[in-house]
Amino acid sequence: MGLVVALSAGGCQQVGEGLSQIERDRYQLSLLPLNIAGTQDEVWGIKVPWRDRYARVATWLKDSKTAPDLFLLQEMYARKFFWPASLRPHDHEGLHYLIKIVDDATGGSYRIGYLATRGTQMGINHLTSGVALIYNSKRLRNITRAPAAQLQPAEGAPTILGFHARKSWPCTDPHPEYADSCSLLDGEGVFYTSSFKGDDGRNNFEAAGARLVFVEDPAAHFDVFNVHLHPRSGTDYLQSPTYIATRDLIGNLTAVSGERDRPVYPPILAGDFNGGTEAFSNFVVSRADGVDAVATGTHEAAYRLETSQSDALPGGEPREPGFCAPRDRIWSDHCAIFVQFHPVRVATTPSS
Secondary structure, eight states: OOOOBOOOOOSEEEEOOOOOHHHHHHHOEEEEEEEOOTTOSEETTEEOOHHHHHHHHHHHHHHHTOOOSEEEEEEEEEEEEETTTEESSOTTHHHHHHHHHHHHHHOOOEEEEEEEEEEEEETTEEEEEEEEEEEETTTEEEOOOOOGGGOBOSSSSOSSOEEEEEOOOOOSSOOGGGTTOGGGBOTTOOEEEEEEEOTTSOEEOOEEEEEEEETTEEEEEEEEEEEEOOOOOSTTGGGOHHHHHHHHHHHHHHTBOOSSSSOSSOOEEEEEOSSOSTTOTTEEEEEEETTEEEEEEOSOOSEEEEEEEEEEESOOSSOOTTSSSOGGGOSSSSOEEEEEEEEEEEEEEOOO
16 A cells, blocks of 8 residues: 555535435444553453453344444453463464454454564563554454555564554464464454654553555545553643554554545544544544543544444443442443444535
């Protein structure tokens, strides 16, 4: 995918006429971001096997007859190496297990768009984790690409700063139970990011961008951004390096043209903000709970996204302090934010 800047057509925007049911069904879109707390069997003092936590997600999907088009996951472990030679989990094991149970619960066919990782040394052990995108390939197709010569490797911290494309953590040592599941990753799992030098002096990135299209309309593209941000505190928090880098990522990727002059939808920004969304003034919040949110851009597009359903999950009362559900129902130490969108046509009229 070449970096060709798309020129915006001049003019004002107004909501167009109503859509046909076929058009509405074709372009409806749902997503579920969740900081999934890795493959930990204890989350802030609450002991529950990670597979049980993941299974609760699948149970809700089955019971509610819901099949999100996109899952935007934070704190997804790629692998955790324990000295001297033990992997818990193996490469992509959490994603492989989640996809299996989600497919079973929904009848979908989910794939891994990317697993965007950084490494963390934990004494003599090493954790590789980050943000991940999985999508229902019956509804969507991932078209995120970059020239091979421009791709940065997955391992370690970024060596360059600013906007660039990276590879996902490779699936080279899967759990024996999922030996055939490495093919779920789209190619090398290309994603875009913008890296920055943090206040600690180290290079880092905390957001990933991808481009998708609808299976029923392969030219109808949109961009989605998955974040796990850690802004600085204090009066200048809006100038946190992670905010500046994420705005740079959004600006650069949305400037890349698609087959049509305009994307089908404005960009979508979702995940764990560890704060609010006020650093992104050209986005409007669709649903939020605590530090977790879904927001949509005010950028030019063929349709705008209107929320028809939203919820903070798993919900229920009384909430365990610091959690999104009672103790025996938690999925994580965060809320999942489910949002169902439907399209509203936007007409562009010439400037007078």
